[in-house]
Amino acid sequence: MKKSASFPSVRATPELKDQVQDACDHLGVKYAMVVNNLLEQWVTGRTHLDLELDPKFVAEAKAALESEETQAIFKQVGKRHKKQAFHDAVDI
Amino acid sequence: MHYIFITRTFRGQIKGFRKVFQEKDLLEDIKDFVQNGLRKGETTLKAQQYYEITLETVKLRFYFRKAAFRYLVGVISDSDSQRYIPIIIDRKAGPYGQNLTLKTDKKTRQAIQKAIVAVMSDYLAYTEDQEKNKESATVYKVV
Numbered sequence: 001m002k003k004s005a006s007f008p009s010v011r012a013t014p015e016l017k018d019q020v021q022d023a024c025d026h027l028g029v030k031y032a033m034v035v036n037n038l039l040e041q042w043v044t045g046r047t048h049l050d051l052e053l054d055p056k057f058v059a060e061a062k063a064a065l066e067s068e069e070t071q072a073i074f075k076q077v078g079k080r081h082k083k084q085a086f087h088d089a090v091d092i
Numbered sequence: 093m094h095y096i097f098i099t100r101t102f103r104g105q106i107k108g109f110r111k112v113f114q115e116k117d118l119l120e121d122i123k124d125f126v127q128n129g130l131r132k133g134e135t136t137l138k139a140q141q142y143y144e145i146t147l148e149t150v151k152l153r154f155y156f157r158k159a160a161f162r163y164l165v166g167v168i169s170d171s172d173s174q175r176y177i178p179i180i181i182d183r184k185a186g187p188y189g190q191n192l193t194l195k196t197d198k199k200t201r202q203a204i205q206k207a208i209v210a211v212m213s214d215y216l217a218y219t220e221d222q223e224k225n226k227e228s229a230t231v232y233k234v235v
């Protein structure tokens with residue numbers, strides 16, 4: 001007989017949990033079956049998963065980019081932009 | 093033409109990591125991004141048109157000697173050239189670690205905001221008068 005193993009529990013928002021639960025009930029499948037299936041697909045490379053590795057950093061950076069100070073300096077950069085050659089540039 | 097601007101402000105930041113990597117190591121990473129585009133775990137945060145230019149901000153990742161960093165680069169594009177200006181770099185302890193330099197969210201936002209203003213001011217000074225403001229930035233041409 002095959003031994004069974006449990007995965008760690010997962011955290012989600014209450015909204016997503018309800019959506020998933022509703023979908024499972026509608027199709028008459030168990031949540032664990034869906035998760036196992038998705039994990040198998042991912043492990044075998046059939047599902048591409050795009051994860052943001054720095055969610056907090058990105059969220060704060062986006063907020064900083066929207067700030068008045070940032071927008072003001074970006075506008076200045078645009079306004080004072082000139083096409084020019086950089087003769088002292090070092091080749092890399 | 094592709095140019096990388098290492099501003100005085102940004103150079104000051106990377107000095108703090110000189111035991112881990114040198115400026116040339118990071119330049120190689122930016123050069124790789126210039127030539128090959130975004131890699132795994134890297135994203136474009138915002139792209140906006142300001143007068144004649146498009147200013148895009150990207151989040152890049154840099155691994156060196158088992159240390160993981162993420163950093164922001166501003167990309168200014170006009171019809172002739174693209175200018176890459178690193179803004180801020182932050183060290184991560186590891187893939188699931190806490191960031192070490194920027195402690196809390198509010199501080200992170202403020203630090204990023206402050207870095208953007210300082211780095212772009214250096215860039216503006218340099219492009220305004222390259223001779224007079226030589227020390228504001230060093231320019232590298234990607235060949």
